[in-house]
Amino acid sequence: MRIFLVFGYLCFLKHKILASDVNNKNVTESEYKNEFEIFKNENNRKYLRNDDEFRSFKAFEENYKIIEKHNKNFQEGQTSFRLKPNNFADMNTDGYLKGYLRLIKSHTEEGADNIAEIVGSPLMTNVPESLDWRNKGFVTPPHNQQTCGSCYAFSIAESISGQVFKRTGKILNLSEQQIVDCSVSHGNQGCVGGSLRNTLNYLQSTGGLMRADDYKYVSRKGKCQFVSDLSVVNVTSWAILPAHDEQAIQAAVTHIGPVAISINATPKTFQLYSDGIYDDPMCSSASVNHAMLIIGFGKDFWILKNWWGHHWGESGYMRIRKGVNMCGVANYAAYAIV
Template sequence: MRLALVSLLYFIFAGNLVLCQQNDSSQIYGEQFEKFKKVNNKSYIRPYDELRSYKAYEENHQIVNEHNKDYDSGKSSFRLTTNTMADMSTDSYLKGFLRLLRSPLISPSDNMADIVGSALMDNVPDSLDWRKKGFVTPSYNQQSCGSCYAFSIAQSIEGQVFKRTGRILPLSEQQIVDCSISHGNQGCTGGSLRNTLRYLQATGGLMRSVDYKYASKKGACQFVSELAVVNVTSWAILPANDEKAIQAAVAHIGPVAVSINATPKTFQLYSDGIYDDVTCTSSSVNHAMLLIGYEKDYWILKNWWGEMWGESGYMRIRKGINLCGIANYAAYAIV
């Protein structure tokens, strides 16, 4: 059969994507996509899913190439790459990974500690990285579950435990996913930092991850109070849009959970360097990360998308302009 190759045609043969256009760039993208699948252990249930993923990969690859020209010429301070999310369209990325719900306004019934303010503003070092102090945790991957809120709060508590004891005590994100529904969270379809903090305060405790393993899906609540290893007495938020207060909290309290706008394509495909895309506005936030340190010009954030994203699961982001709304809502539990 003769095929009029006016546009790119795809065929699936023996589970592999074959590009049937006599075009060098298409052949290159096809070969790179096959390597991408192997490196990231990607597989697709239906042929249509693979075709759609290939198209997204090709478009993202072109975006990466164009942006990195600016990086090479000194016009950008960060690079992009065809990371583990490179086979996702913007729509798939937004729906699949950015599930942070807006934190509701503070209620008079909340037994919350005072908002952190001037008391912590003294004796703040110019730079700090909790990893250099020994707080190094695995490159977690939330997978297809929108559980960033659970990871951010649990890891913030782990950071406080480490600050006090020098030990890393892995805590259960799955407990938060399964059990915080009663306080407004929605399992794998999203949650907020405030709802999570309210749940932990009401419950009083958080189990170890070894006793309540992460499953990347919502299940029935299996919390056992006798197995709780950390008690949450209250919680605190940081003044909105005040990066100096956040810096003081990171120095004196430990790593803090922050909400952030992860919408831009450059965020999705971030590789390394100091992220400074000014199109990443502070008008809304849709993801939660852990702020673990800072230098003079940038923050250091830990993400939950595996070690193949960013700088082995971390990100550096420009400091001082509330980029991506990093100072919109930051909070931590008091243990």
Template sequence: MHPIQSSMRAFRSYGIDTPQEFVAKLTGYNSSLAQGRPSTVSGVGSTLQLTLPATVNWTSLGYVTDVKDQGQCGSCWAFSATGALEGQIYKKTGQLISLSEQNLVDCSGAYGNQGCNGGWMNSAFNYIRDNKGINTAVSYPYEAINGACRFNSANVGATDTGFVNIAQSESALQNAVATVGPLSVAINAGLYTFQLYSGGIYYDKNCNPANLNHGVLLTGYGTSSNGKAYWLVKNSWGKSWGQEGYIQMSRNRNNNCGIASAASYPTV
């Protein structure tokens, strides 16, 4: 079966027929929580390295857990947040620990997050900081529903001390992902061309960078053999989507899909 036909069949198995339904059921980034976000915080966003590697791939270096699947729950923000924290914990300790998205879905409502109805990665980082940790995925498995909070301090897999926002430019984003590690980013995933992506470097001139609706994990960047620059992004729609769950998104093309508009990472 052609990859696009396979993707369409998979999405329709969720009862999804339009891009609008797709965004409502399978994304979940709440841009209203990010209002007032500073455009730059700390040296990461404002002081650029003079020389950066031509290619960065944190997945190949062991910083990134396997592709996960948020299911029919608007919890992308939780997957983006855990991915960024998993990377920072690996960088600090050398241990790759899969963290619990369900913990965030069930327990971070006081920070403005709404479980399967949407949330914000930075609110998740604040919850984890104040809660003194997040449980491991093994101890608090994902269910793709809103549930009662079952956090157990005996099963903490990681914690953080806050977060850093990245300046809203692709050059600052490149600097940050090259020097810090995997980053939480928000993008516009509202077009069929994105939803049915199956390979290559994604670009759609109609992908409005101001319409952020999906949280994902930026894991690197590179340039194709024919000279096209791309961002390497881990999605949370399972391995059957895209390139084994990943997408290469156009880089340095006027912030296409808004990838540089709301990037951050947790401090540990």
């Protein structure tokens, strides 16, 4: 009788272990689906066809596995930043690259640039170890460029707004849509993409930039509706900083204000960035495809503002390793002179 009871208990235990394995697998699959539902609700994501939703779910599942693996490495101290299922979590790499990274090459020669005279000047000797323009009051909305490749417009407009704030203490929200619609005359291509250099050339030529309230952002290119009488900022000229010179960028951010930069946003870790100091050795500095704004720095990192909404990064911001030209952050940095 005792042998029978022991045998029965072992059979029960084996069944329980097997059932547990199956349940764990089901729970895992269920968790991905639950996380996908949360993602859809948080990002107001709707899909027109079942096939679209299925493909998006499969991309989400793949990205979620990458996030889990990376964040485990973070917990073990192997990396300095985390990932999360942000608003790009349902996109595969191809959809992300084609949909959001639209920085293009300028149609003008680089020799025509106005090189900023910062290196070797007194400005270089009076630079703090850390600075954050947000702490001084320069806090602007978490803009979302949406499916329009207008990063170039946001970066320059916010850089100008930062200079106005430095001089007046007031935040002036300027029209990115004006740049999207009107700078095609200087080589930009609306929502297909543009460059910082083309944008600066356009603003210097046209002379003014309207308020965002008077020329609202609609995330698509339209007919140019610039009204000179409603211009609130005039761009007299512009300058770029010496390539690959992060000390010059630090001096410019300190003494001039937030600076527009170009960057390589290609890696999956960039797409799914959550928080921490971004430091992916696979992020090449050889080429750039996105524009952001440097609004400050710490001892070993830059603080960048992005245009992908508050769900991406640190509420729309990113910290990235300083001093190693991470992702080409120092390849091309520029600002308008107002």
